[in-house]
Amino acid sequence: MASLLRATTWGLCPWRGYCSKGTQGALSEGFVAALKAVVGPPQVSMAAAVREQHGQDESMHRCQPPDAVVWPQNVDQVCRLAALCYCQGVPIIPFGTGTGLEGGVCAVQGGVCINLTHMDRIVELNPEDFSVVVEPGVTRKALNTHLWDSGLWFPVDPGADASLCGMAATGASGTNAVRYGTMRENVLNLEVVLPDGRLLHTAGPGRHFRKSAAGYNLTGLFVGSEGTLGLITATTLRLHPAPEATVAATCAFPSVQAAVDSTVHILQAAVPVARIEFLDDVMMDACNRHNKLNYSVAPTLFLEFHGSEQALAEQLRRAEEITQHNGAFHFFWAKEAEERSRLWTVRHNAWYAVLALRPGCKGYSTDVCVPISRLPEILVQTKEDLKASGLTGAIVGHVGDGNFHCILLVDPEDPEELHRVEAFAQQLGRQALALHGTCTGEHGIGLGKRQLLQEEVGAVGVETMRQLKAMLDPRGLMNPGKVL
DSSP states (O other): OHHHHHOOSGGGSOOOOOBOTTOTTOBOHHHHHHHHHHHOGGGEEOOHHHHHHTTOOSSSSOOOOOSEEEOOSSHHHHHHHHHHHHHHTOOEEEESSOOOSSOTTOOBTBOEEEEOTTOOOEEEEEGGGTEEEEOTTOBHHHHHHHTTTTTEEOOOOOSSOOBHHHHHHHTOOOTTHHHHOOHHHHEEEEEEEOTTSOEEETTOTTOOOSOOOSSSOHHHHHTTOTTSSOEEEEEEEEOEEOOSEEEEEEEEOSSHHHHHHHHHHHHHTTOOEEEEEEEOHHHHHHHHHHHTOOOOSSOEEEEEEEEOHHHHHHHHHHHHHHHHHTTOEEEEEEOSHHHHHHHHHHHHTHHHHHHTTSTTOEEEEOOEEOOGGGHHHHHHHHHHHHHHHTOEEEEEEEGGGTEEEEEEEEOTTOHHHHHHHHHHHHHHHHHHHHTTOBSOSSSOOTTTTHHHHHHHHHHHHHHHHHHHHHHHOTTOOBSTTSOO
16 A cells, blocks of 8 residues: 555556455445545545445436545645556546536436535635636635625626536536636636646646736636546636626517527627526426416527626616517516516526426436527527427527537437437537537536537547647546547
8 A cells, every 4th residue: 555655656656456356346445545645535435325326417317426435635635546546547526516417417327426515715816817717616606796896796606506516527607608708718827737647837827817828828728628538626617707787587479580590680789788598388387386486488588788887777778679669569577686686586487486396207318519500490499399309398599609509308218219309408408519510518528429529520629639639638537438
């Protein structure tokens, strides 16, 4: 065991199998003792319930548990754990809050799950530079609570109270992306533990500049890498001034076409909308039942505007004119925080509202994104395809940036229904690609979209990704089976 702890990079120790003789997937006693020596015995678990908890996310992918779960307390321990696993050929699976939707934490080859949530410090706040450094255990809600009195906020909102480093790893976005961008635009620097235990700062230690032309964009390489290139142990984020005033609005439409046409026209008119969300009639009916509300059961837009009092009045006027031109009815707006919260309750509870339509079933969320001009075409077609499929599902989307989801309900014990859901999701992904879009706007590739990724970027693109992966992770130990 002492020799394992002395190793700091893979080159310093020989290749050894990590399984006990004759027991596929079982870690040797010596290796487990080495893990405990790094983090302490209480921070290592091989209990079946703990491993199962860490072998699945919120997706439909079946649970594939790791062989052990480890909770490091600092970046030095993460480096030592990575070096130890690398020396012994043990797969490494990073874990944050487990809120992913593409099976990104499934341990398809077993190995060690490194749960980073005990590293939960807000390391450095630079209000004058509009930046903050956070560890993996800090969630977006915790950060914004910390920023409450600073006049700043972090706007990227994927719905779940996800880990900010996990959001960087998956390239998350959400309801505010139309105005503030996704994680790709809001990550300034990353601290990454490479597979062999070396520590990398993608923009240089301590740096938090707004732009740079210095060499390759290493930060951009790791944002969206889904734990396949390294473990993100800190992220430097771009903060934004909290808006002076906020107004939320909602309006219903006679058709999907009318609602989505309004979205395109609002953007073309350069109305600086902060959020613009679409819910179809099935979703609105589900939300009414779940939240005991009485919104119109019709395709509906939810909008939010940020700015000065004077600017908001003009934005509201223009948006109402455009929506009414497209046949909108019941245009309603709210300014006070309590009213806005009540209005947005419908959107925030959409996932649970759909699940309540078929108790006992699981939810599966598709995720595609197309150029804004093609959004009406694909949404109308998807609505028709969903009706024809016989599946129970609803459409919801961050339509301001061309991104939407179908939330489908499926009985996990019904193989035929599972197959239909999978076929529908693959068909939708290919429709998006045909319209020059992407097979995932924010959920990532994970386990389920590897074929679609190949179709999206082509053979040369995939081969380039494989070469990058092989350069950084030549033994293929970082979250194996994902993306490629």
